[in-house]
Amino acid sequence: MSEEELSRFSPYIRKTINGLATLGVPTIAAVDGFAMGGGLELALAADMRVAASSAKMGLVETKLAIIPGGGGTQRLARIVGPALAKELIFTGRVVDGNEAFQLRIVNHVVEQNVGGDAAYRRAVELAREIVTQGPIALRMAKMAVNHGLEVDINTGLTLEGAFYAQTIPTEDRLEGLRAFQEKRAPKYKGK
Numbered sequence: 001m002s003e004e005e006l007s008r009f010s011p012y013i014r015k016t017i018n019g020l021a022t023l024g025v026p027t028i029a030a031v032d033g034f035a036m037g038g039g040l041e042l043a044l045a046a047d048m049r050v051a052a053s054s055a056k057m058g059l060v061e062t063k064l065a066i067i068p069g070g071g072g073t074q075r076l077a078r079i080v081g082p083a084l085a086k087e088l089i090f091t092g093r094v095v096d097g098n099e100a101f102q103l104r105i106v107n108h109v110v111e112q113n114v115g116g117d118a119a120y121r122r123a124v125e126l127a128r129e130i131v132t133q134g135p136i137a138l139r140m141a142k143m144a145v146n147h148g149l150e151v152d153i154n155t156g157l158t159l160e161g162a163f164y165a166q167t168i169p170t171e172d173r174l175e176g177l178r179a180f181q182e183k184r185a186p187k188y189k190g191k
Contacts, residue, residue: 017041021045026047026142029042030051031043031055032120034056035057036058038068042070044076049100051110052110053109057094058095059089076089078149088103132185136166140164148160
């Protein structure tokens, strides 16, 4: 790819990956194989990550004399801390699913199955757990966490209060209370 092509392509990649990070619903990345460079940057933009123990992942761009350009430097540092992120990026180290779990890059690690989709299957289980929650509450919780990470704790608590307040007038909140009282599963409508 020429310099000109890269200069046009890179902002598009960042916009796409940021779109995943800011999507108004919880997102889960499943890594059953390789997630190198941009593949890992895409996974890091998800709210949660699940990997097969045999998966391989790394921000390997420095081996090519470039740096991660899709948000990897920022997201990895926020997930594992700046010193470890620098080590992983500076060395271009590739880790497997077990090490990624130990480093807290992924939320869950599972043994790979014969079909090669163990991480995907675990991600679907996790999604099934999440989908039963109130959709407005999920969106507000995601926004509270994401925005709160960018500010001091007192401002973060203020943001949390503002997002919490947006859940109070919802029909879903009332449905959740009724369902709890009636000892039944709630039927949320996102209203």
